[in-house]
Amino acid sequence: MNLEIREVGKRYKGNVWGIKDFSLDLGPGILGLIGPNGAGKSTLMRILATVTKATTGRVKWDGIDIARSPNRVRKVLGYLPQDFGIYPNLNAVEFLRYLASARGISGRSARERIDQLLELVNMVDARKRPLGALSGGMKQRVGIAQALLNDPKLLIVDEPTAGLDPEERVRFRNLLAELSGDRIVILSSHIVSDVEAAATSIAVIKEGSLQVHAAPEDLLRTVEGKTWEMTIASSELADAKQRFVLSGTVRTRDGVRIRIVADESPGKSAAPLTPTMEDAYLYMLAGKRTEAV
Amino acid sequence: MQTLSKMYQLILGDFRERTRRYSFLITLLATLFFGYLVITGKWTLRLGEYRGVYNSAWVGSLMGSASTMMLAFFGFYLVKNSLSRDRRTGVGQILAATPLSNLAYLTSKFISNFAVLTFMAAVLMATAVVMQLLSHVEGGFNLWALVAPFLFVCLPVMALVAAMAVLFESIRWLRGTVGNILYIFIAEFAFLNHLLLENPFLDFGGFGMFIPSMEEAALAAYPEAKLGIEVGFVGLIEGATDGAMNLFRWEGIDWSLEMVPLRLLWIGCAICMVAVATVSFNRFDPARTGRIRSRRRAKKSLPAAEVVSGHRPSARSWSDMPAVQFRFNFLRMLTAELRLMLKGYHWSWYAIAVGLVAVQLAVPYDYARLYALPAAWIWPLPIWSAMGTREARFNTGQLVFSSAYPLSRQFPAIWAAGLTVALLAGGGMLIRALLVGEGDHFKALLVGVLFVPTFALALGTLSGSRKLFEVIYLIIWYIGPVNGLPLLDFLGATDAAVEGSIPLIYLAMSIVLGFSAFLWRRRLC
Ligand SMILES: Nc1ncnc2c1ncn2[C@@H]1O[C@H](COP(=O)(O)OP(=O)(O)OP(=O)(O)O)[C@@H](O)[C@H]1O
Ligand SMILES: [Mg+2]
Numbered sequence: 019m020n021l022e023i024r025e026v027g028k029r030y031k032g033n034v035w036g037i038k039d040f041s042l043d044l045g046p047g048i049l050g051l052i053g054p055n056g057a058g059k060s061t062l063m064r065i066l067a068t069v070t071k072a073t074t075g076r077v078k079w080d081g082i083d084i085a086r087s088p089n090r091v092r093k094v095l096g097y098l099p100q101d102f103g104i105y106p107n108l109n110a111v112e113f114l115r116y117l118a119s120a121r122g123i124s125g126r127s128a129r130e131r132i133d134q135l136l137e138l139v140n141m142v143d144a145r146k147r148p149l150g151a152l153s154g155g156m157k158q159r160v161g162i163a164q165a166l167l168n169d170p171k172l173l174i175v176d177e178p179t180a181g182l183d184p185e186e187r188v189r190f191r192n193l194l195a196e197l198s199g200d201r202i203v204i205l206s207s208h209i210v211s212d213v214e215a216a217a218t219s220i221a222v223i224k225e226g227s228l229q230v231h232a233a234p235e236d237l238l239r240t241v242e243g244k245t246w247e248m249t250i251a252s253s254e255l256a257d258a259k260q261r262f263v264l265s266g267t268v269r270t271r272d273g274v275r276i277r278i279v280a281d282e283s284p285g286k287s288a289a290p291l292t293p294t295m296e297d298a299y300l301y302m303l304a305g306k307r308t309e310a311v
Numbered sequence: 312m313q314t315l316s317k318m319y320q321l322i323l324g325d326f327r328e329r330t331r332r333y334s335f336l337i338t339l340l341a342t343l344f345f346g347y348l349v350i351t352g353k354w355t356l357r358l359g360e361y362r363g364v365y366n367s368a369w370v371g372s373l374m375g376s377a378s379t380m381m382l383a384f385f386g387f388y389l390v391k392n393s394l395s396r397d398r399r400t401g402v403g404q405i406l407a408a409t410p411l412s413n414l415a416y417l418t419s420k421f422i423s424n425f426a427v428l429t430f431m432a433a434v435l436m437a438t439a440v441v442m443q444l445l446s447h448v449e450g451g452f453n454l455w456a457l458v459a460p461f462l463f464v465c466l467p468v469m470a471l472v473a474a475m476a477v478l479f480e481s482i483r484w485l486r487g488t489v490g491n492i493l494y495i496f497i498a499e500f501a502f503l504n505h506l507l508l509e510n511p512f513l514d515f516g517g518f519g520m521f522i523p524s525m526e527e528a529a530l531a532a533y534p535e536a537k538l539g540i541e542v543g544f545v546g547l548i549e550g551a552t553d554g555a556m557n558l559f560r561w562e563g564i565d566w567s568l569e570m571v572p573l574r575l576l577w578i579g580c581a582i583c584m585v586a587v588a589t590v591s592f593n594r595f596d597p598a599r600t601g602r603i604r605s606r607r608r609a610k611k612s613l614p615a616a617e618v619v620s621g622h623r624p625s626a627r628s629w630s631d632m633p634a635v636q637f638r639f640n641f642l643r644m645l646t647a648e649l650r651l652m653l654k655g656y657h658w659s660w661y662a663i664a665v666g667l668v669a670v671q672l673a674v675p676y677d678y679a680r681l682y683a684l685p686a687a688w689i690w691p692l693p694i695w696s697a698m699g700t701r702e703a704r705f706n707t708g709q710l711v712f713s714s715a716y717p718l719s720r721q722f723p724a725i726w727a728a729g730l731t732v733a734l735l736a737g738g739g740m741l742i743r744a745l746l747v748g749e750g751d752h753f754k755a756l757l758v759g760v761l762f763v764p765t766f767a768l769a770l771g772t773l774s775g776s777r778k779l780f781e782v783i784y785l786i787i788w789y790i791g792p793v794n795g796l797p798l799l800d801f802l803g804a805t806d807a808a809v810e811g812s813i814p815l816i817y818l819a820m821s822i823v824l825g826f827s828a829f830l831w832r833r834r835l836c
Contacts, residue, residue, distance in 0.1 A: 103706030120711060
């Protein structure tokens with residue numbers, strides 16, 4: 019089972035490239051795709067989910083071009099788009115039944131799985147309410163359930179935790195951890211902490227191109243010995259923002275305590291810190307591509 | 312002052328959003344084509360076998376009336392989407408949270424509707440002016456004679472249409488198909504009713520002004536003439552071809568300021584309609600849209616104080632999940648499609664639907680065929696018109712089209728579901744025809760059963776919106792099965808249609824349309 023993304027590019031109307039020259043090889047595991055707004059995460063995921071066609075390049079699922087024979091991958095695909103609609107007059111069970119029959123799941127199997135999936139995403143109480151009357155987070159949970167209907171080998175979830183409350187976020191993270199195994203999961207977010215717990219590898223994407231693809235530990239290693247803390251006067255803050263990659267600021271009585279990611283010690287008063295994934299992400303975004311990984 | 316500038320921004324934004332749509336371009340081309348038909352005499356006004364030469368006065372008045380009629384019929388559907396767009400995109404809720412008043416909001420919508428309609432009318436008028444400039448015109452080019460009908464006849468009616476669209480969109484039950492059907496009847500009554508011509512206030516197309524003066528001119532040229540009145544496409548008017556016409560010169564009517572107060576009255580009516588709309592406008596409050604049925608019932612079934620989103624640790628884990636088994640079953644897909652199609656109507660809707668089929672069985676055969684059958688075929692309009700548009704309307708395309716084989720599984724199910732509804736709608740009559748042994752009636756109706764859902768699916772897939780099918784279907788349904796024009800009688804409700812092999816034409820069309828629908832759908836998948 020592998021997914022091969024080769025020099026994929028997508029041009030939108032008006033000569034805007036959503037992603038450009040994107041290459042990545044994936045095997046079983048959970049890939050966390052992180053990047054700022056407009057980086058091209060959703061564009062890439064839509065291509066992988068066969069919803070849009072790439073303008074350039076190829077994507078191969080087990081060696082077969084997905085643009086040429088999309089149904090091959092669709093059979094094993096679970097996809098949660100970033101923004102999707104529901105049919106307001108159907109309830110969760112009816113909606114999932116509809117999608118299950120479109121995906122060719124046998125009647126009995128669909129019934130059993132829908133029951134259990136709704137328990138899994140904690141939607142049992144609201145299962146008979148019309149979807150149009152559900153809250154945003156509840157709709158999102160129905161979306162998660164539909165992506166898991168066919169026990170996908172390739173699961174693509176675009177900002178799955180958007181709109182979920184903290185408890186549901188935890189539930190989803192646990193679910194994700196259980197899911198791993200013999201499948202490829204691709205999960206996007208612009209929040210590092212959402213991704214870092216579950217992901218077996220992390221890809222940082224910026225302005226449509228891949229900055230880095232590495233295991234979380236390797237990513238952390240790139241900022242080892244490069245994270246510092248120091249206290250400066252408030253008036254110096256603007257200047258510090260210009261000069262360093264700041265990954266945190268806290269106001270204190272003496273001024274501002276800042277957290278800096280930098281190759282060299284930023285000053286005499288700076289004390290080294292243990293790096294976090296957030297530091298590594300910001301460091302990557304700042305454009306410091308490291309050959310080490 | 313601030314309100315005015317806000318309104319200006321709203322109008323501008325709205326107008327830009329609309330004119331940048333692909334559908335606007337299509338409408339513009341269709342409008343130009345219609346202008347061309349008028350100029351070249353394919354759409355005509357004639358007094359029996361007499362008509363005026365195409366000088367500026369005649370062309371101006373003809374174009375003025377024709378564009379008024381055309382835009383009143385179709386322009387309404389073009390502009391009746393601006394509130395629903397705001398509702399769908401959520402922009403409405405954003406605006407609702409600003410201090411902008413309902414009146415200011417609806418007035419902006421009214422003005423932007425009016426701007427779009429005026430733009431279309433201006434295009435038609437410009438076509439007339441350009442064509443007159445390019446060709447040799449008898450009696451010389453007269454700009455005022457070309458432009459005045461546009462100012463005095465067309466624009467005031469456009470104000471009424473623009474306001475009507477706002478009003479219909481603000482009233483819940485007029486927002487959808489019901490409103491679309493009702494409007495066709497209003498427009499038809501307003502324009503095609505000769506009685507109204509006598510009353511200048513109700514003379515929307517301006518015929519009441521032009522025709523007496525034209526008749527005078529015709530009688531001056533042909534004192535013996537027997538005059539009549541016919542307006543419309545040449546092909547649809549029975550009788551002589553254009554060659555057999557007797558021509559006369561008509562210099563137009565005197566456009567005077569006396570006409571202004573009456574037109575202002577119409578604009579006043581339009582403003583009143585907008586004011587009335589503010590009463591029923593719900594400011595995009597989703598709790599008051601009433602879209603979702605069975606909500607109350609569902610709530611009742613829950614313990615009173617329970618919060619539905621209440622957290623519970625889920626007992627399940629993924630490892631308990633039964634293995635998935637794949638076996639595609641077309642019948643199950645069809646049932647799912649039918650459920651999706653038929654859910655969400657008020658119980659009275661289903662009751663009337665059943666009633667309409669029962670009537671086909673109860674009344675004498677000829678009545679059933681001529682009246683009950685056509686009546687039953689307007690009722691499922693909202694169901695058919697939704698075919699092929701659902702993914703676009705509800706933004707579920709990404710979910711549906713990323714399922715395996717959407718073209719060979721889900722698409723045929725949509726079509727078959729529409730066909731099932733058509734079979735039900737004509738069911739009573741089909742049984743009757745079989746029992747009586749009228750094989751031809753049976754076959755003709757079967758073609759109708761095939762044609763309507765296929766047509767709906769094709770137009771829905773093409774446009775992604777219900778309105779295109781609704782408007783076209785309403786017109787052919789009204790002229791064909793209801794009024795008995797054989798060419799448009801897709802149900803074979805008239806003998807002329809059945810004997811004239813009209814069903815064969817519709818059969819061929821169904822095949823072509825079905826194939827096109829498939830190709831259009833393929834683009835999406
Ligand atoms: N349908 C579209 N038409 C035109 N441009 C688009 C379209 N969709 C995305 N883009 C452009 O492509 C780029 C990438 O967008 P994309 O939605 O993939 O970003 P993203 O990483 O998912 O962002 P976010 O975190 O906000 O979801 C953006 O510059 C965006 O403007
Ligand atoms: Mg996105």
